[in-house]
Amino acid sequence: MKSHDLEEIKWERWGEKALRRAKDENKPLYLFIRSNMSPLSLEMEECSFLSQDVVKALNEDFISVKIDREEYPFLWEIALVTSCVMNGSGGFPLNLFLTPDLKPFFVARYMPLEGTPSNPGMVDCLPRIKWLWLTGNQSVLSASEEIMEGVKKATEVGGDVSLEDALKEAVSKIQQDFDQEFGGFGKDTKTPMVPRLLFLGEYSRVFDCQVSDSIFSRTLDVMSQRAIRDHLGGGFFSYSKSRDWSNPMLEKRLSDQAMMAIAFAEGFDRYGKVSYWRAADEALAYISMDLFDPERGFLVGRPFDPERKGYYSWSKEEVDSLLGSDGPIFRGCFAIDGPDSIPSMPSSLEKMADMEGFEDPEDLVDLLSKGCQILSSARMNRAAPSLDNRIITDWNALAIVALARCGRLMDRPNYVRMAERVCSIFLEGSVVHCDGVPAFLEDYAFLTWATVELYRSTEDKKWLDASLDLEGRARELFSWEDSYRVNSKGGEGILFPYSSGQDGSVPSGAAVMAGNLVSLWLITGDESYLTRSKKVVEHFGGAISRSPENHLFLLLSVLRNMA
Structure with a gap:
């Protein structure tokens, strides 16, 4: 989380300080639950959160908390259940708006800067949520109670079982x-x-x-x-x-x-x-x-x-230049037939050996192992994902x-x-x-x-x-x-x-x-x-x-x- 803090937004860490601020200032909590492993999380950070309108709204009208799924897995689990109860589905990232008493009243998945009819945007939603909180506070609280009851019911686990x-x-x-x-x-x-x-x-x-x-x-x-x-x-x-x-x-x-x-x-x-x-x-x-x-x-x-996805992929020409006469067999076994192919064996080694004319499958194993070592060494010269x-x-x-x-x-x-x-x-x-x-x-x-x-x-x-x-x-x-x-x-x-x-x-x-x-x-x-x-x-x-x-x-x- 620390490596992704954006200075423009005054992110709080999850914990007592953020919860106390929400109660003292009577502001909704905004939880952005992300993951380094989620491209859409990165996209929100690089697009939606750079807008000065979004920055101003989050800093003035909400207590904003950024949470990494890997750091707080239990919050992710509950947020996912909440999203499924309210919207029928969930996934990365999740955007939750909670009352100061930690009751959810609005949940969305990926939120672009500007919305579409099917996907709300940050610049559209934040003013509406602020207005709803200020003018319809009691209705928001009542709705959040109902939502919380639905979430609790969805997480009930007791009962008889054979x-x-x-x-x-x-x-x-x-x-x-x-x-x-x-x-x-x-x-x-x-x-x-x-x-x-x-x-x-x-x-x-x-x-x-x-x-x-x-x-x-x-x-x-x-x-x-x-x-x-x-x-x-x-x-x-x-x-x-x-x-x-x-x-x-x-x-x-x-x-x-x-x-x-x-x-x-x-x-x-x-x-x-x-x-x-x-x-x-x-x-x-x-x-x-x-x-x-x-x-x-x-x-x-x-x-x-996304900038280094080519690290794992290969073209026909690259393989042939590195492996020489073994290139066509290697490419055939690993289905490398396009400009950005990721090695994938479509059948078993035994079947591939039969198709390539090897009497002993271990001979093919030796050829492929040698080829993998050569390509692996060449890949080390590429810029790897961080x-x-x-x-x-x-x-x-x-x-x-x-x-x-x-x-x-x-x-x-x-x-x-x-x-x-x-x-x-x-x-x-x-x-x-x-x-x-x-x-x-x-x-x-x-x-x-x-x-x-x-x-x-x-x-x-x-x-x-x-x-x-x-x-x-x-x-x-x-x-x-x-x-x-x-x-x-x-x-x-x-x-x-x-x-x-x-x-x-x-x-x-x-x-x-x-x-x-x-x-x-x-x-x-x-x-x-x-x-x-x-x-x-x-x-x-x-x-x-x-x-x-x-x-x-x-x-x-x-x-x-x-x-």
Whole structure:
């Protein structure tokens, strides 16, 4: 957030000072929730916020707060729910207008400087919102109360659930959403949905289910081949804008590398496929070389940079000039046929080897590996997208989980040693989310998971002791109604006490804690951990019953105590 502060706008940090100013001055709060990984967030900052009319309105009539999604994930979650309740959808960026008592009364997604009939603009909306606040204050307050009730209702999670039925229904709904042709889920934009993959892998193991097994392996196969994977630099992009995974969003996030490495290592452990081992190994090699700060841990990643999107793409002429006689084969295997192609393998190595006339697929692997090394070296001479050099605890904890688990499953002790090194950094002193921001549930939940994985990989009791300590501190700070709230009791302002068990690109903190409690039961034999894990799952019974396919990490903890 600090790197994007615009001097013209008097941005406040989220916290007590901003909330107190709103009450003292009787002004609405304006929350701009952004992400370095969102091109539309950058566009608003570079266009809408440079207008002197917008600057004047925000400074005089509102208490303006800029929030990074990575720094305050729980605010993003609640804002997203609010947007869905009010507008039917949500996404980056989000613009929220709140009463001084933190009740929303207007929400919009991307707001250009000047609006259209379907998309309100900043210069149009700000004067209207000011007028509405000054002249219709009571009606605004009444409407905000109704909106808040709708948001609270949308976040209700309690209710009865048959876990046996929920498990079966989850697999059924995943099967309906599965793309038979291209793997993954849905028929448009594709995101890896790693929590879903990990659930499928465990479900197939527990129940010997061929359906979940084939969905799991097919999706891993396609993701390892297509452009969602950075075949030259290692690791994975965050998602694909096309159904066939060939048009990736050119951003590389630490959290995605960690989750994908875990998924492919689990796939390797189950099927023994060398291609899965390579995909996981390259993802961890990428974060170790490109994102690692020896003093602080792993950086956030490389956001999308519209001025440097050519960093990842290649033309036919460039490939041929670098690879010579191997160029046509390399281009054919990686579908480099236009001026700005991103390497993407349309079929399996075995099929490509047959098409190119190789009797042994490993000979093609050698040719492609050599070509990737040459192009990777050439790419290093290009101007790379900038690094987001913030350190975020929960994402680092995910990286530790990935290093520890992959090191164990893939027989890579160097990864376990790196996991120990990084974890030691985050266990020194008090736990925070990032610089200047207090810790949230996810930070404690993922660090507990990380130390559990380190204990499983090393059998060093210090990591078990750390797990028990972190679990106890999480219970003390975040416990709420048999589950956990997203921020600590008495923490920085939040619209209302909020608990979520729903999966995103990473699992929720509550779901991870449910799994941690199962792990501690399995390690220590203390039944109280299992009892508490079951209570966490039961707390979300209504939400699981309504959409089991969105609460798979909670159901994963159920599977683990059934095995």
